[in-house]
Amino acid sequence: MDRRHLLIAGATAGMAPLTLRAQAYPAKPVRLIVPFATGGTTDIIARVMADRIQPALGQTLVVDNRAGGGGVVGATEIVRAAPDGYTIGMATVSTTAANPAINPRIAYHPLNDFTPIINIAATPNVIVVHPSFPARDYKGFLAEIKRRPGQYNYATSGTGGIGHLQTELFKSLTGSYIVHIPYRGAGPALQDVVGGQVPILFDNLPSALPFIKDGRLIAIVVAAPNRLAQLPNVPTFAELGLGPVNRMAYYGFHGPKGLPAEVVQRLHAAAKRTAELPEVRKRIEDTGSQLVLGSPAEFGQQIAAEFAVYKDVVSKQKLKLDA
Structure with missing residues (x-):
């Protein structure tokens, strides 16, 4: 060869x-x-x-x-x-x-x-509250947290996560102040809000939706291109003039x-x-x-x-x- x-x-x-x-x-x-x-x-x-x-x-x-x-x-x-x-x-x-x-x-x-x-x-995000929260729509929600600055906590999947950053952006745009409680994931944060330990949660819709459907959480506002078929009465951030927060995950x-x-x-x-x-x-x-x-x-x-x-x-x- x-x-x-x-x-x-x-x-x-x-x-x-x-x-x-x-x-x-x-x-x-x-x-x-x-x-x-x-x-x-x-x-x-x-x-x-x-x-x-x-x-x-x-x-x-x-x-x-x-x-x-x-x-x-x-x-x-x-x-x-x-x-x-x-x-x-x-x-x-x-x-x-x-x-x-x-x-x-x-x-x-x-x-x-x-x-x-x-x-x-691509997944919508949603602000939800425990049913004990004294408001059930966006107008009432914003009025309540602005009336009592620093008196309400919100849970997220962790410091620096999308829930944290988008809620901080929401606070900056609305002039409101709620206190961040970080968790080691959306699951534990969700469970504590459902259980009433924390009143507010910024979460991705898939994990929160079952609790919204059975009334254990109240949806306030969603980040999505349009209103969702699953939540037809819940406005988007864009509708409320908060376009920068209206981002899907x-x-x-x-x-x-x-x-x-x-x-x-x-x-x-x-x-x-x-x-x-x-x-x-x-x-x-x-x-x-x-x-x-x-x-x-x-x-x-x-x-x-x-x-x-x-x-x-x-x-x-x-x-x-x-x-």
Whole structure:
């Protein structure tokens, strides 16, 4: 065999293991880090997807809740994972835009240290109150908190999360003052508001909606492009002249920096196929969310745009972590 044939044979032999590895992914279950506690919207979307993704992915998706720091603890664990496709995570506005915009101590950069995979759903946000609160509509709510500044607390998924930042923006725009009570996720915050320990919550709609429907929470105002079919009598922030607060949340998959393109494509295709199943689509849309399912590049652009918005909010409103 001459030198040219030896080189070709050697190159082919060297490529074979790479091809086999690419074809084999995933060869074992994939871990999906949810950077919040169970029961919140991030967890709901993650589990809806994990429940049905195995036929499309070829392996199970194992949900692993890593709560703390308004999502920063779990997001940091995603960043530090090996870029082999066996640890990915849920990307949220809190972890990739709001928290990095307000917290300079975060050990990751939302645009440089993750690999976007797919934006699964866009979700409305909602301010809700416990039924014991002395108002049941927006006009009465605003009048009450302005009448008694600093006398009411509000719960969120954590310091620096979307609920915290959007409520602080709401306070700045309305000249109101309510006190922030951060939790280790939307689930625990939601339970304490439902239980009456805290009167006000800024939450994502999917986790709050069941309690709104059965009367254990009262919806005051929503962040959505239009009024929702599930809450036809509840105004949007935009209707009330509070357009900057009228932003929906995103929930998608991302991985650590350097995730191979073939792994991204495999995960994207499996997630898209799963979300488009009629029963999965229905479960997501029944929460008031909308499927997005764009490309990894489009998701990256959306994250960058949202991060820029919240950096501008923090700068203009002079928001601090102890706000």
